[in-house]
Amino acid sequence: MDYPAWYVPFITAPMLIPLVAIPHIIVAQFAVGGGFLLADLVRRAYRDRSQGLLDYLKGLARIFTLVTIVFGAVSGAGIWWTIGLTSPETTSALIHIFVFGWATEWAVFVLEIASAFAFYYLWDRLTPREHVALGWIYAVSAWVSLVLITGITAFMLTSGSWSPEKGFFTAFFNPSFLPQSLIRTGGSLAIAALAIGFHVAFHHEQQPWRDTVIRTISQWALLGMILIAIGGLWYLFALPEHVRLNMIRAPALLIMMALNFAVTLVVIAALAWGYVQGSRWITPPSALLLLLVGAIAVTTGEFVREGSRKPYRIDKYILAPGVRVQEVGAFQKDGLISHARWLNYYLGQRPTDRPKRERDVLIGEAVFRYHCASCHALSGYNGMKPLIQPWTTELIREAVRNLHRTNPAMPPWLGSEAERQALAAYLVRLNREGK
């Protein structure tokens, strides 16, 4: 809690992350899966000497480049940007553990961009061998990039045997790294197939190569769904106890998980049917519906992963308010304010001649901003006002005292007794305002 907190009303600052991250993940998965599909389709087009298919794929590659190189690259940096603003302690820790993982991903991304540009801009000039090779270079580099980032995001959920004394590889090869890599690889193939299916549904109804496209993308997508099924089962076993508890106890997570499971089944069924039926299967409404279903699957999967991680930002290392687990005792002993240097400085500059009750409320509000506002808005996302509206004053005081016992997703109380009373005083005032 060494950094200033950025207060974003209604949605909370950390909720800016999914606004950037979810579109990014959908596009990034399209970029990875689409690389394999495009490379394979171009290979088949040259093998079958199908100029019609090559012409179609050139148009697709243009959209692909515009979406992945521009939106994918900028929004990817955007996630990092946003977490630095909303969770600086967590971002700093991740960078200090994984700096060369990220640097490796950067190097691979250079290759990804260069091969994507050459693949598209030299479309009619490359030899078939060069063209297909560039397609595979792009696909493999995009996939390596996905695997590297998965190691980092998986670490946040399951840090495994890592401790600050241990290094990069212990952190990277954490218990949920492989299952998450399988899920994301499979998800990438599926979402790319659905996106290409959507694209092809609006084009060239009578073209003979449509069957080739549909069967090819269905094959890849079915492989993807198998990877998702294996990875998904493995993932459930790899999760720590508190994550499983969160999934069961939080209704929103349970609903999201059920939705994720249901839409994944729908996609599997549709793709299998598509493989059997060939191009007759794909119509604009069905393709759009399936693409939306695929996007819902990705979104709900990410929501569950993020939501179930609480109370940690990094499993067993950093708690949601940005406090390292090993510092909890010191926070409880000395008080949160004495460890939150910006808050301490701010309160030190406030007039001290106010009545005790008012000063308590002022301190309570400040403690709320640093301890609670990373997950709770006043009104809006996880809003405190509606949450405590039916509570009595005694219940509020009890809840603050036993924070992590009320819900396993909550961190322990990270302050002194006086700060606890100040926060309770502030919440009681909020509670009265709400009535």
Place this chain on the structure above:
Amino acid sequence: MIELIPNSDPLGLPVPASILLALKVFGFILHMIFMNLWLAGLPVALLLLHYRRRAAERLLTAMPFFMAFGINAGIVPLLFMQTLYPQFFYPATILQAWFWFVVIPLLLIAYYGVYLAAFGRFRFIAALAASLLLTWIGLTFSAAMSLTASPEKWPAIFLSTADAGSVHGIFLHLSMETLLRFLLMVGMACGTVATFLVLDAEWFKRDADYRAEIRSLAPLLYAVGLIIFGAAGSAYAPTVLGKLPPVWSYLAGASMPLGASLAAAYWRWPRKGIALALGFVHLIVLLSNAIARQIVQFHDLQKWVDLEKIPVRGEWGSFFLFAATLVLVIGMLTWIVRTVLSHVRSNA
């Protein structure tokens, strides 16, 4: 005031600071080359659309490549900045949170604007919008980096933007230093665009009309860059001269006039030799200025943190993974560049 500066990350540095600083400068130079090309290249292309159409066309067509590689290279200095100086970088950006956050959507809009202009759709409006947005983003970066190196300014900014101890983030550090740093970059950017055009005319696009355009344009553009660089530098230099070893002061200051002389020589003698010399000297302009900026930043922050005293974990395994990947990627990039050049040249 010192009480507001956070502690170094308890995980320590992954490898010695000197390696991280070298990688930070390496990434910044790569980023600077491409960023210069869009920062000055877009407004120059807009100005030239009606007078020197070939040069404008060439710049607009190449712009998506500059953007892609420039944004990608920009990740490197930011990554190592956050490894070396998180306790300065995060507070400076959090104090300006909304301005820093909107860089991402603005960059997206600018990037698509660049593509529209490259594809010839709404060319003037798209390029103008992209140019204005990228200029604003450049100013935001300049503001963030200036405030990162000036923690003595944090308390006043914090108290004026805080409510209940947390910041609202609607603040931009637009000081004289921010503007001068930005103008220095604009001056160099004009030189980078002039140098690119000369090298392009000599090696890649050798039709006579294009070369004639570049021959008269490059010296003018470099001279404009020198004037901006010189004006901003004469105001900025006194504040940093004491922090820089003389050799870097001379190199950073004197290499740009030498570049301008070579650009002028190219107007008189448009030959490959002069173009190559200009390319070499301008690389020194970029290198010396990037290193000078790093030295000044190091000097400013050394007051508050001694990097040598931060424990080093020795993450050599992941460092070698990165180094090996980089070598492999350079090898594959070489093949891609050779393939591209062979087809571009055979087509020409």
